[in-house]
Amino acid sequence: MSDFGFTLLSTDGMARRGRLATAHGTIETPAFMPVGTAATVKAMMPESVAATGAEILLGNTYHLMLRPGAERIGDLGGLHRFMAWDRPILTDSGGFQVMSLAKLRKLDETGVTFRSHVDGSAHHLSPERSMEIQRLLDADVTMAFDECTPFPAEKDAAASSMRLSMRWAERSKAAFVPRQGYGLFGIVQGSTFPDLRLESAARLRDIGFDGYAVGGLAVGEGQAAMFETLEIATPALPTGKPRYLMGVGKPMDIVGAVLRGIDMFDCVLPTRSGRTAQAFTHRGTLNLRNARHADDPRPLDERCDCPACTRYSRAYLHHLIRCEEIQGAMLLTWHNLRFFQMLMRRLRTAIEAGNAAAEAAAIAAELAQGDIPPRG
8 A cells, every 4th residue: 555645746837747646546636536426426337437537536425424324334345345446535524515505504613513405314513523434434535624615705704714614624633543545635715815815724734734625616706716816825835735626617717727736626517517418528518408419420529539429429419318318418427527537638748748828728729619510
């Protein structure tokens, strides 16, 4: 089993090319993590997810503690064995889901008391319990328990929320059980207020973590504010540790964040879009429900090597979607995940070559040009 650690291989401006070693393998960064919230990437088999190029998945403390239960997964050998994924797993601490999904939420210094959105059962989630759950799940990367500050927020409220998260971060670090190949990430909060972000980053550096996430973004603040916040937050984080932007996102959000020093990403967008007839391509996003695809024999994306693009026509994919066949969701999800992995590979290659900014501009131009309609 290898030690947990991040190697910075090359830089280009603020953009970074690295490698993260964990108990279950290494991850080439910048990296995109498909979301497997409930121990599955929706509409995908584990081997299919691996075939897209994904090297790490995200699971979720909140959902798995409710169903089927962390102790049950632990007794069955951990999340890797449970979901038949032998590569690294990162687990979100549950703080965001408690904020966004749970009912009758009551927050205090000890943690959060809430009722399940599934069956109304009562639960209490604290930093200590979150660390215990993530250990039972056998997560390679454990996330500190935090409160995701709502947006918009008044500065006093954002400051109070951030400082509570920093106290919880200290308790998370104390409760985390160090093991070879396993790491704990702290989460920078502070909404869009630069001084709060810097205060949060400084506190997390003092506590000391194996990696650092930027949370509380992609919650409605807009791309410009997100990028401005990253330009403040990422330089304040240790150079030799991985940086993770939580819940992002759209292709150009990822590209812009990579240029601002982020190494890791996750988002439900490619999988959710795949289940709702949306496909990401090198010419922008397509809606396969549209009638113009009904007689189109061309592949979905000529530059993609996934099964949806190499074996089937747009007309067939359109047919599957219109008939609400499960295979349509499976193929579009596979394609979208492959598109995101190809995007990350392009960015890694560009950083190595020292032309990240030019490649980012090329990607933006490609996505903006739009799809070419079929002939005839």
